[in-house]
Amino acid sequence: MTFDPLSFHETAVGIPSHEDVTEMREYLVETLDAEGVDPRVDGAGNTLATRTADGSGHGEAGGDDGPHIVCNTHIDTVPPHVPPEIDGETVRGRGACDAKGPLAALLSAFLDAEIESGRLTLAVTPDEEVYSTGAAALDLDADGYIVGEPTGLDICNAAKGRFEGTVEIEGVAAHAAEPESGASAIRAAAPVLQAIESYDETVGPPEHDSLGRPTLEPTVIEGGAATNQLPAECAITVDRRSVPPETQQGFREQLEAHLQSWIPDSMELSFEYTERETPFLEAFATPADSDVVAALRDAGAGELRPFGAATEASYFAADAPTVVFGPGVLADEEGAVAHAEREYVRRPEVERAGEIATAAVESLLD
Numbered sequence: 001m002t003f004d005p006l007s008f009h010e011t012a013v014g015i016p017s018h019e020d021v022t023e024m025r026e027y028l029v030e031t032l033d034a035e036g037v038d039p040r041v042d043g044a045g046n047t048l049a050t051r052t053a054d055g056s057g058h059g060e061a062g063g064d065d066g067p068h069i070v071c072n073t074h075i076d077t078v079p080p081h082v083p084p085e086i087d088g089e090t091v092r093g094r095g096a097c098d099a100k101g102p103l104a105a106l107l108s109a110f111l112d113a114e115i116e117s118g119r120l121t122l123a124v125t126p127d128e129e130v131y132s133t134g135a136a137a138l139d140l141d142a143d144g145y146i147v148g149e150p151t152g153l154d155i156c157n158a159a160k161g162r163f164e165g166t167v168e169i170e171g172v173a174a175h176a177a178e179p180e181s182g183a184s185a186i187r188a189a190a191p192v193l194q195a196i197e198s199y200d201e202t203v204g205p206p207e208h209d210s211l212g213r214p215t216l217e218p219t220v221i222e223g224g225a226a227t228n229q230l231p232a233e234c235a236i237t238v239d240r241r242s243v244p245p246e247t248q249q250g251f252r253e254q255l256e257a258h259l260q261s262w263i264p265d266s267m268e269l270s271f272e273y274t275e276r277e278t279p280f281l282e283a284f285a286t287p288a289d290s291d292v293v294a295a296l297r298d299a300g301a302g303e304l305r306p307f308g309a310a311t312e313a314s315y316f317a318a319d320a321p322t323v324v325f326g327p328g329v330l331a332d333e334e335g336a337v338a339h340a341e342r343e344y345v346r347r348p349e350v351e352r353a354g355e356i357a358t359a360a361v362e363s364l365l366d
Helices: 005-013 021-034 100-112 135-137 185-202 248-260 291-300 315-317 347-364
Strands: 047-052 070-073 085-088 090-092 119-126 142-150 155-159 161-170 215-223 233-242 268-273 302-307 321-324 344-346
Touching: 005 021, 005 090, 005 155, 005 321, 021 047, 021 119, 021 291, 070 100, 070 135, 070 315, 070 347, 090 347, 100 119, 100 142, 100 347, 135 315, 142 291, 142 315, 142 347, 161 185, 161 248, 185 215, 185 248, 233 248, 233 347, 291 321, 291 347, 302 315, 315 321, 321 347, 344 347
Parallel strands: 070 119, 070 142, 142 321, 155 302
Antiparallel strands: 047 119, 085 090, 090 344, 155 321, 161 233, 161 268, 215 233
């Protein structure tokens, strides 16, 4: 193979993919073509390619004799685009670690791994940073997933989920001079906020072994239309970071029932999730003794720990054991790295991530 992960990475960081991933996807497809692999782009914008034990490289499924391992990451980035800058062994720029560094490493594994049985699929999604429509459309029926994100070469086998929704309080509008003739929805917000704070102490899931406790935070509050009127409506947006075994449906039902008990009978309350095209990212936890964890550990990856952010790995974990792995970090001792203006990754770490991922894939497909 002629693939150079560092050259690929430097070029990839220079391609803006915060608003439109077309150019970056074309570069990925051209790279795979040049390596003798026949990729395809599906209707959801995913770039897919498969290698099998017989040496074939194509975009369709094949090689059913043996396990099926998937290497997944994404090509989109958050705005704004930050052009690349090479500083010795460090590459700075948007996407350097989230997630074009992990992409370069997983491409190394996909192209260089010797496959003795089964098949290896590369699945690169187009919109992880927004609604994950690409990942939601994937149906790969795999036996294990390695999802590329900046983990500092650690093996992340669990992550909290993220749900978002709005609590609607309905009261009765009235003149502010005659408050007894109405029911202020804004006044009801005070006990509702107390109820939100007490939720996990009373009905939330227990502390998770590795992920700790879930969080529930009010992030936006809106209400009122006139300075001399009791408002009939008030809305509180909440952010939920869940842990297993909590599910999206279970949380909605339990939260609404809990909050209902905190408002007067004269008012109504409801909770609805924010509308989006795809499911929210559920919490997941892959067993520490799973094959994919063992393969990365034996290949030289770092410690086993949870991932610090929600990730598309959530969509795959319900299908098969899933881990998050890659070069770079979400944050360092100075502050945020991923999604920050100072985003960077160390070039030797990109190379090392590729070596570890290659050895892990070879072990899983031996």
